[in-house]
Amino acid sequence: MSQESNMDKKRKGLVQVFTGNGKGKTTAALGATLRALGHGLRVYIGFFMKGKYSYGEFSILAKLPNIEMANYGFRYLTDPAHIKPEEIDQAKQALSAARKAMLSGRYDLIVLDEINVASGLKLIEPDDVITLIKDKPENVELILTGRYADNKVIEMADLVTEMVKIKHPFTNGIPARKGIEY
Amino acid sequence: MSQESNMDKKRKGLVQVFTGNGKGKTTAALGATLRALGHGLRVYIGFFMKGKYSYGEFSILAKLPNIEMANYGFRYLTDPAHIKPEEIDQAKQALSAARKAMLSGRYDLIVLDEINVASGLKLIEPDDVITLIKDKPENVELILTGRYADNKVIEMADLVTEMVKIKHPFTNGIPARKGIEY
Numbered sequence: 001m002s003q004e005s006n007m008d009k010k011r012k013g014l015v016q017v018f019t020g021n022g023k024g025k026t027t028a029a030l031g032a033t034l035r036a037l038g039h040g041l042r043v044y045i046g047f048f049m050k051g052k053y054s055y056g057e058f059s060i061l062a063k064l065p066n067i068e069m070a071n072y073g074f075r076y077l078t079d080p081a082h083i084k085p086e087e088i089d090q091a092k093q094a095l096s097a098a099r100k101a102m103l104s105g106r107y108d109l110i111v112l113d114e115i116n117v118a119s120g121l122k123l124i125e126p127d128d129v130i131t132l133i134k135d136k137p138e139n140v141e142l143i144l145t146g147r148y149a150d151n152k153v154i155e156m157a158d159l160v161t162e163m164v165k166i167k168h169p170f171t172n173g174i175p176a177r178k179g180i181e182y
Numbered sequence: 183m184s185q186e187s188n189m190d191k192k193r194k195g196l197v198q199v200f201t202g203n204g205k206g207k208t209t210a211a212l213g214a215t216l217r218a219l220g221h222g223l224r225v226y227i228g229f230f231m232k233g234k235y236s237y238g239e240f241s242i243l244a245k246l247p248n249i250e251m252a253n254y255g256f257r258y259l260t261d262p263a264h265i266k267p268e269e270i271d272q273a274k275q276a277l278s279a280a281r282k283a284m285l286s287g288r289y290d291l292i293v294l295d296e297i298n299v300a301s302g303l304k305l306i307e308p309d310d311v312i313t314l315i316k317d318k319p320e321n322v323e324l325i326l327t328g329r330y331a332d333n334k335v336i337e338m339a340d341l342v343t344e345m346v347k348i349k350h351p352f353t354n355g356i357p358a359r360k361g362i363e364y
Contacts, residue, residue, distance in 0.1 A: 016205075017348075018206055020346070022343035022344065022345075023198075023210075023341060023343045024200055024206055024207075024210035024213075024343045024345065025206075026213070027209075027210040027213030027214050027217070028205075028206035028209040028210040028213055029209075029213070030212070030213030030216050030217070031206075031208070031209030031210055031211065031212030031213035031215075031216070031239070032209050033213075034212050034213070034216055034238075034239045034242055034243070035209070035212070035238045035239040035361065036238065036361050037238070037242050038238030038239045038240065038241045038242040038243075038361075039238035039361030040361075041361050056216075056217045056218070056219070056220030056221035057213070057216045057217040057220045058220065059220045060216055060219050060220040060246065061216070061220075064242065108361075154348065154349070157349060158349065159205060159349055159350055160347075160348035160349040161204035161205045161206045161345050161346065161347060161348065161350075162204065162345075162346040162348050163204075163206065163343050163344075163345055163346075164202070164343065164344040164345075164346050165342075165343060166199075166336065166342035166343065166344050167336070167339060167340065167341055167342040168341055168342075168343075178221055179217065179218050179220075179221030179222075179223050179290075
C-alpha cells in the first residue's frame with residue numbers, strides 16, 4: 001500500500017477514461033469524486049452534456065467542501081446529424097472552463113463528464129481534447145467519461161475502462177428512474 | 183423522463199451487477215449511492231472484502247444522512263487456495279447482515295460491495311446469493327459488485343455492466359494511490 005501523502009503535490013496525476021456503452025461511467029466518476037473529497041483533494045467537475053437537469057447527486061455534492069461543478073450543454077441533441085450552433089457553443093464553453101480549471105492550480109482532480117461524447121459528435125474538436133491532455137499539469141488527475149472515446153485519447157490515457165452493457169433494463173422498456181439512473 | 187416520485191414505495195427496485203476485471207465497480211456503486219442519497223433514498227452498504235482500511239469515501243459518506251455502512255472481511259486473502267475459517271466467518275457475517283438490512287424495510291438501496299468475489303472464492307455459497315436475490319423486496323434496489331459474478335446471478339439481474347480493463351496503471355507498475363484508487 002502506498003504510504004505517500006494524499007496531498008503530495010508531487011503525486012503524479014493520471015489520465016483516466018471511462019467509456020463504452022454500459023452503465024456506470026458517470027457514476028464511477030462521481031464515486032471517484034467522493035473518494036478524492038474524502039481524502040481532502042479538491043475537485044472540479046465539468047458536465048458537458050447534462051443540461052440544467054437537477055440530478056440527485058448534485059444536491060449532495062454541492063453541500064461538500066472542495067468541489068466546484070459546472071453544467072453545460074443539453075441532455076439530448078435535437079438532431080445529431082444537424083448540430084445547432086448553440087449546442088456547439090455550449091460544448092466549447094465547457095471545454096474552455098475545463099481548461100481554465102485544470103490550469104488554475106486550484107484542483108487535484110478534474111472530471112470532464114461526457115466530454116468523449118461531445119468530441120465524438122464533433123461538438124468540440126477531438127484535437128482540442130488531445131491538447132488538453134497534453135497540457136495537464138503533472139499533479140492533476142484527469143477523468144474523461146462518455147462513450148465514443150477517441151482512439152488517440154485512449155492511447156494517451158493511463159487507465160481506460162470500458163463499461164460493457166451485458167444487460168440493461170432500458171432495452172427491456174423500463175424507463176430511467178429518478179434516484180437510480182439520474 | 184419518468185415522473186414518478188423518488189420515494190414511491192411501489193417503485194420496482196432492480197438488481198444491478200457491476201463485474202469484470204476493470205476499474206470502476208466499487209466506484210460506480212459509490213456514485214449510485216451518492217445519487218440515491220441526493221434523492222432522499224436510504225442506503226445500506228455492506229463491504230465484503232474491504233477490511234478495516236479507512237477509505238477516503240467512508241469519511242464523506244459517514245457524514246451524510248440516510249446511510250449505514252458495515253465493513254467485513256479482509257482486503258486480501260492470505261491464500262485463496264487455503265481459505266481461513268475467519269475469512270469465511272467474516273463473509274458469512276457480511277451476508278447475514280446484508281440479508282437483515284435488505285429485509286428490514288429501512289433501506290431503498292442495498293449495495294453489496296465485492297459480494298461477487300466472496301461468492302466466487304467460495305467464502306459464501308453462491309446459492310445463498312441467489313436466495314438473497316430471490317428474497318429481495320420488490321421496492322428495494324440491489325447492487326452487487328465484484329469480479330467473478332456468478333452466471334446465475336447475471337441471469338437473474340436486470341442490469342449487468344462488465345467493467346473491462348483496456349489499460350490499467352497497476353499493470354504498468356504504478357502502485358494504488360490514496361485518494362484516487364482507495
